[in-house]
Amino acid sequence: MPHFKARVELPQIPDDMTLEEFMLDYSHKLRPVRPAGTPWLVVDKTGRKVGLDEIRTRTRGLEVGVKSQFGICEDDVVLIFSKNHIDYLICVWAMHRLLARVSLCNPTFTNSELGHQVRQTKPALIIAHADVLNTAIRGAREFGLSSDRVVVLTDDDHAKYPNQTTVDELIAKGLSLPNAPFTRKLHPGEGRKKIALLSPSSGTTGLPKVVALSHFGLIAGVLMVSSHQMSDAKYATWEERRYRPGDISLGVVPLYHIFGVLMSHVPLFCAITVVVVPKFVFKEMLNSIVKHEINLLTIVPPQAVMLSKDPIVRQYDLTSVRVITCGGASLSVGLTTQLAQLFPRAYIGQAYGQTEVTGGISMPSMSTKVGFFCGTLLPGIIARVVKSDGALAAHNEPGELHVKSPSVAVGYWGNEIATRETFMDGWARTGDLVMFNANEEIVYIDRLKEIIKVNGLQVSPAELEGCLHDHPMVADVCVVGLPNEKTGEVPLAFVVLTSDAALLSQEMMGTEKIKQELIQHVAANKTRYKHVARVEFIDSIPRNPSGKMLHHVLRDKALQMGRSDAKL
Template sequence: MVHVSGGPVDYSVPDDLTIPQFFLDSHHPLRPTRKPGIPWLIEDATARPIDLEQLRTRTFGLANALQARFGIKENDVVVLFSPNHVDYPPAIWATHRLGGIVSGANPGYTADEVLHQIQTTGATLVITHPVSLRTAVAAARQAGIPDARVVVFDEVPGSAHVSVEALVREGLRMDRCFLERKLKPGEAKSKIAFLNFSSGTTGKPKAVAISHYAPIVNVIQMALHNKINRDDCAWEDRRYRPGDVATGILPLYHIYGLIVSLHFLIFCGVTLVVVPRFNFTDFLQSISRHKITLLMLVPPQIVLLCKHPATKEYDLSGIRYMICGAAPLSADLMNQIAEVLPNAQIGQGYGMTEASASISMFSTDAKIGVPGGAGRLLPGVVARVVKADGTLAGFNEPGELQVKIPSQALGYWNNEEATRETFLDGWLRTGDEVTINEDKELFIVDRLKEIMKVKGFQVAPAELEACLLNMPEVADACVVAVPHDYSGEVPLAFVVLHAHVAKRVAEHPGEAEKVKAAIIKFVADNKVAYKHLAGGVEFIDAIPKNPSGKLLRRVLRDRVLEMRAKPKAKL
């Protein structure tokens, strides 16, 4: 197999518009007409609808205030450290109106993790949520950002931190004080819009530089693939229709939520119900309350839909479409969710931050996607599967997936070495082992990179190993992924103890469990929840390594599998 192509992008893609100019101010021939009265967003808890003019007004007011009060200008970076909020999109677009760059941060991060993101991006302003305010302030202070430059989405009684609502009102009261950036032809391809973080195989997460053009072209690719705004089938069989309602539970700091859930759905005329945090029973109630018709989910949420007893208490017959992404969904779970959602088109998609979201989606040729398959390549994507010896794989032969895609990121921010390793002569190395069959269906086999996926989030073992080595008790460590029914994978740490600690553990019964608990707590105190050692800790005399010193993770993964196959066997 030389190459497999998803076909051409046969519609024009503007290369001189910013993201808010494309989504809020312009029209594209693929874009359906949203009828009056169909809101763009709905606030989940209050059912408050928000339409286009409200979004444009709030975006303008916030941009005006950000420039007047904080001087946000060209290429300034604003970190959004918050769960989903109805003002999250206006905060993105207001920053873009000023020529700034947005970097979304996981609201579960510790202060050190937020500090890393602030320092890596050089951010000068943080917009956070009341639940994350204390952490945001601690990180900002360490980065030298004054408290006055930490803004909250909702007002906090007794706090001196200004709220987004107050800034919007302030910006609308004053005369316009900024001149919106107009891009030259082609400039959208190089003008940075987002710095989204993606874990590498070593060290801490890296900032992926995403241009304004990349999300725009990716949305158009998805629209073409899903036959949006075309009369190819009956209205009731179309996937995304104006008037459909989707649940916005995917976090907007994650590329899946940011591009596929937010920008793609609003392009399609779908109303997005903005949900701050995922709670399963609240999620089911939200489906019922808002008459949700579209679901964009990750595998752990599908596990709950299939296995949680509360599912049977709700009528899910109105769900007419569900797609799963961020991590592979097994064929078994695909079949189970098809029984739970009998009226829905169901399938998977595949993508990555470095591709600015989607690479493939399940075909429109059938109601249910190929079990275990990750869909077919989007228009504009060219793929090759490269075997370990550098030759090209044939159909059904495994190898690393490499793609050329018009939505490809610009590289890693201020990290030329990592950029050279991943972005190779126009090809994006995904680090995923795949096969492609004769029908051009993509199947994810394994990750060649050492990254694990926990609840759809990337976790770099090296980051956790570096954390563990900060403990005085730990002499060496190796973190591996172990299978988990709900999370997909979770981290397990193999630890070599310093000699004096190992001696204490050997001499005193019960000491081993105390040391393991201390190690687990240390990681929990320093890392976001999905990076915790949910797989546990195992002591080992020495970490297996090759002659050059590289950790032989696969050897330890095999030990875990052997242990699970023989419960009484010792590591």
């Protein structure tokens, strides 16, 4: 039975350099020339432009400042606890010059959540944004790390933080000192195992984990996406590709998430400007698209839902957008269709990947204008689909996706058991139920652990969620299994109504009538065993920062509701 692979061969990947060296100093044959005057980064709010010379200067200044003041050494861990910031990548790259490991952390974490990651990664230094400074200091103290080893990332006056050192102060200190050559050149092959990032992941099974990503794997990820643009001979020049030198990309995806890491480094490598957005606010995102004339829009499903459903979008001229890439979680056919109607001239598709393979597994085919599935495999990846009986699947046969990739993670940090369960004989298990169609596209079905069993038959929550998203009254939805004595489980839909539908339910129809309409909508479009037995309204669907729904949270809520005696 077949293995699946991309049609394009991946060029040689350097294995003797850090991600910082590759991004700031290396000329690869795939790398285009950046047009004169094209900045690397732009501050969303002020429009301040940052070029390569300034990035190099600040990166090397921070390297020297951190080394001289805190003595950070090779293989030390530095945790970054911050929202998107113009200096975020500079902080990452400066630590890479010291061959330190960077632990990326969600800035919305509570004290206990931050403490969990601190205990897992044991940082020698924390760089925290001013907005979450108090949480960072408490987390450091609980771990036994002195509060003076929490550095502040801020645009404010340094005098506001008399007890802390700021990133700007460290850069200034580093630039005032002799530029000592702290950076050790990696040996041939060393980049394959030298840890660059410790990235949080929900894991393919079990509890959340931290994934250890190598410099080689991250560089491979950048080259794989760039090579994908050459997957068709007719796209021979940069002007004919999706990503074009001089384009402007909106950097609204969180940089602590692997999707944000990949989709910031790839545009920068491809001579594209990244506008750094500190935090996602929908109306402000629309303003930013217009203000900066954004060409490349990288989003996650909740943002796609807002673009498709919120009438305010019609008030904005978004015609500058040429490419929309959605990742982090699956996007239904209905939502993709609505996006295509809203952006009739744009290329629209889904990227699919996992932290365990440094973000990228597949992206929209270059020949596809609107992609309803997860695209084709990136160059360098070999995939197989393993059926429940252990046999390998052919086209249009579902099973768990396993991949081999030069970008595969080193493993789970400090968790040998989980590493052995997920990374086996060169293959990484994704925990996702998929199939390959006749066009070699990955068709995502669902997470294996989310599948609902009705009379022994598999029901995909994603399929029912997509069906319900097609209903005009539904703003968001999550489907989970509800225990049932006769069938084992039945589907329960937690639904967020649109503002108009919520008003209508109060004034005219009533909530029960709307619930029945939604149940009937699924019944009219799906076979009997997939029918939704129950609908519950909810204010918002819990999601992680990449947009993946936290099914387990609502599954626990469903269990508290008790068993269902609904008949299917």
